[in-house]
Amino acid sequence: MMFQQGDYVYPADLPKRFLCRVTGAQSFDVGQGTSQILRLEPLAGPWPVGTRLIRLDADVVSVRTRGLSRSGTLRRSAHGAAVGRHARPGADQRAAG
Numbered sequence: 001m002m003f004q005q006g007d008y009v010y011p012a013d014l015p016k017r018f019l020c021r022v023t024g025a026q027s028f029d030v031g032q033g034t035s036q037i038l039r040l041e042p043l044a045g046p047w048p049v050g051t052r053l054i055r056l057d058a059d060v061v062s063v064r065t066r067g068l069s070r071s072g073t074l075r076r077s078a079h080g081a082a083v084g085r086h087a088r089p090g091a092d093q094r095a096a097g
Helices: 091-096
Strands: 008-011 020-030 033-042 053-056 060-063
Touching: 008 033, 008 053
Parallel strands: none
Antiparallel strands: 008 020, 008 060, 020 033, 033 053
């Protein structure tokens, strides 16, 4: 999958899912394909404002924008469960603990 500026992802190497927006993507050829270096803006997490994370495309999980609210956070159902393809059952309980 090729990422573009404005896409939403979760860095896969972190212990929790912290939503990030792709602010830049540089593509390059690697042997039998193309890879990307992504510049990410964390929208949640322990980082100070202005922090940018750098990840390879293989080290992020794509977030479908259908599951996001206008504020850039996961929408919640009436029961408080995350809505979206990448929401995991029971994730709310684990994250709160």
